[in-house]
Amino acid sequence: MRLGILIYSLSGGGAERVVSYLVGYCNKNNIDLHLILMNSEIEYELPQNLKIHYIEKSSAHESGVMKAIKIPFLAYKYSRLIKKLNLTHSLSFLTRPSFINVIARNLINHKFKVIVNERAFPSLQYSYKGFQSTFNKTLIRLLYKQADVVISNSHGNAKDLLDNFEVPDNKMRVIHNPIDLDKIKAIEPNQSFFDPEKFNIITVGRMDIGKNHKMLIEAIHQLQNPLLRLYIFGFGELENELQQLIVKLDIENQVFLMGFDANPYKYLKAADLFIFGSNHEGFPNVLLEAMACQLPILTTNCQSGPSEIMELKEEKNDLMITDYGILVPIKNVELMAKGIDYFVTHKSFIESCKINGQKRIKEFEKDKILKKYIDIITT
Numbered sequence: 167m168r169l170g171i172l173i174y175s176l177s178g179g180g181a182e183r184v185v186s187y188l189v190g191y192c193n194k195n196n197i198d199l200h201l202i203l204m205n206s207e208i209e210y211e212l213p214q215n216l217k218i219h220y221i222e223k224s225s226a227h228e229s230g231v232m233k234a235i236k237i238p239f240l241a242y243k244y245s246r247l248i249k250k251l252n253l254t255h256s257l258s259f260l261t262r263p264s265f266i267n268v269i270a271r272n273l274i275n276h277k278f279k280v281i282v283n284e285r286a287f288p289s290l291q292y293s294y295k296g297f298q299s300t301f302n303k304t305l306i307r308l309l310y311k312q313a314d315v316v317i318s319n320s321h322g323n324a325k326d327l328l329d330n331f332e333v334p335d336n337k338m339r340v341i342h343n344p345i346d347l348d349k350i351k352a353i354e355p356n357q358s359f360f361d362p363e364k365f366n367i368i369t370v371g372r373m374d375i376g377k378n379h380k381m382l383i384e385a386i387h388q389l390q391n392p393l394l395r396l397y398i399f400g401f402g403e404l405e406n407e408l409q410q411l412i413v414k415l416d417i418e419n420q421v422f423l424m425g426f427d428a429n430p431y432k433y434l435k436a437a438d439l440f441i442f443g444s445n446h447e448g449f450p451n452v453l454l455e456a457m458a459c460q461l462p463i464l465t466t467n468c469q470s471g472p473s474e475i476m477e478l479k480e481e482k483n484d485l486m487i488t489d490y491g492i493l494v495p496i497k498n499v500e501l502m503a504k505g506i507d508y509f510v511t512h513k514s515f516i517e518s519c520k521i522n523g524q525k526r527i528k529e530f531e532k533d534k535i536l537k538k539y540i541d542i543i544t545t
Contacts, residue, residue, distance in 0.1 A: 167544060168198045168252060172244065172267055173259040175205035176212075177226070178400065178426045179372060180343065180451035181259045181285050186210035187344050191536040200251055204240065204263070209428045219247060221266075230298035233262060241269035249276045255543050257281045261288075261302055268309040281315040281543055287470040289326050290446035291376060307331045315542060319343050319449035322470025339542050342474075344535035345454040345527060355435030364395045365510050368437040368461075370430045370452045371444065373402030373423075378443040378466070378497065380404075380411060385503040387415040394506070396421045396441070399430050434459035438516070439509050445496050447471040457527045462519035463491030464505045466498075477526070487515075489522040 169192065176182045185201075192199040193213040200217045205224055212218075221243040222236075244266050248256060256278055258267035264282035271280050288306050292299035310316050310333050317339045318324040324340050327333040360366040367386075371377040379398055386396050398408070398421070405423060412421045427433070434440065440456035442465040449471040456463055457475075465472045467486060472478075476488045485505055486493040492508060494501040509516060 168200070168254045169543065170200045170202055170248065170251065170253040170256045171259070172202045172256065172263045173204075174263055175203055175207040175226070176210050177205070177207040178209050178428065181283075182210060183451055184343055185259055186212060187346060187532055188536055188539060189213065189216060191533065192540075195540075197540070200253065202244065202247065209426070219251075221247060230296075230301075234298070234301050237262065237265055238269065241266045242273055245270035245273040245276075248278060249274050252276075253278050255279045255281065257283065257539075257543060259283045260285060261306065264313075265305050265309055268312050271312075279315075279543070280313045281317060282310060282313045283317045283319075284310070284323065284327060285319050285448040287323050287326050287446045287448060287468070289330050290469060293446075294375065303331075311337070313337065315339055317341055317539075317542065320447075320470045320474055322474065323448040326470065341538045341542065342530055342535060343449050343451045343454060344532040345451070345458055345530045346532045347458055347527065348532075350431050350455070350458045353429065353431045353435065356432040357436050359433060360397075360436055360438075361395065363393075365391075365393050365439070366437045367394065367396045367439045367441050367506065368399065368430075368433055368456075369396070369441045369443070370399045370434075370455070371442070372400050373398075373404040373408060375404065376445050377402075378445050379408055381443045381497065381499050381502055382441055383408065383411055383415065383417070383421050384499045385506060386421055387417050388499060388503045389507060391507075391510070392420075393510070394420055397424055397433065397437070398422065399424045399427055399433065401426045431455065431459055434461055437461060439464060439506070440491075441502075441506070442466065442472070443502065444468050449474065454527060454530050457490060457523040460520045460523065462509060462516045462523070464502070464509060465491065465493055466496045466502075467493040468496050475526075489519070490526060491519050 173185050202219045204222050258264040292303045316333050316337050440461040440463050446468050453475050476490050492505045494505050
């Protein structure tokens with residue numbers, strides 16, 4: 167097997183982290199691997215002997231229209247690279263690279279297996295008005311069924327692809343996200359970062375409309391509890407807007423935008439609570455990472471991912487308490503605030519979540535999950 171992995175970049179993000187793990191696993195197991203990128207940002211540690219290729223080096227700030235227009239051209243360039251490298255298998259992560267992956271096979275007379283990896287809940291991720299959402303939903307419906315295998319990272323995500331995007335059941339596979347438990351265990355917490363007299367809450371994620379950091383900020387403001395501190399790690403197009411909201415609500419001494427950090431674990435291990443406000447997910451890595459860092463979790467119950475990780479037994483329009491933390495309905499500031507307050511006032515619950523989480527997280531151990539990728543790719 168000669169495997170190509172295509173992804174836009176290796177900047178911060180859950181899919182990018184999985185690719186970095188998979189690249190390392192292939193290197194360790196002597197699998198002939200080529201990494202193909204479309205942007206030069208690399209935030210993760212990679213093997214020194216890794217073969218990296220670029221079909222372009224675009225700006226991260228390109229418009230959605232320009233990204234769409236370039237897809238046929240990039241598919242042609244990728245098809246030429248596939249033939250040049252004599253790839254036998256091509257695995258793509260995220261939506262636009264997956265479009266390019268499928269189209270590329272139609273452009274050359276070279277036989278290779280096409281595997282696409284969809285990591286979000288497309289019906290919700292592309293439910294917003296505008297060209298980009300309509301365009302992506304249309305191409306998912308047209309192209310994904312042409313792949314040999316479609317991998318999702320949750321059963322909820324897979325069901326969406328089956329029910330709403332015409333992906334054949336016999337092509338659909340589910341592989342949950344991996345977590346590097348050994349690496350996380352070896353990292354020392356940054357105990358001096360947080361004020362031990364405060365209740366320190368942390369979240370990690372790209373600052374876009376889907377992650378809904380706005381709701382978290384508003385929940386902190388609503389509680390009017392001077393002991394609360396919220397630290398937001400990540401970057402994205404809404405950073406300035408979120409900072410303006412923090413200033414407007416006059417909570418600059420309670421909510422802090424920290425930027426991206428490739429090693430968030432040293433902060434996760436020292437915080438009191440992990441919070442997550444996403445409107446839609448596939449299977450959020452960051453919940454696994456928080457659990458591995460012995461944090462209780464407060465998360466929205468978006469349609470795919472959190473309920474599987476948290477083993478939720480019953481949905482309701484209130485706090486949904488589990489062995490590992492609490493879920494609340496999406497886009498509900500009042501219940502998110504109620505969830506924060508529950509953790510602040512129930513310290514014994516926090517301790518039980520930490521203990522239970524350490525048992526649960528072992529099911530997502532990295533090498534066990536990564537082997538499933540190779541098994542599916544080569545089957």
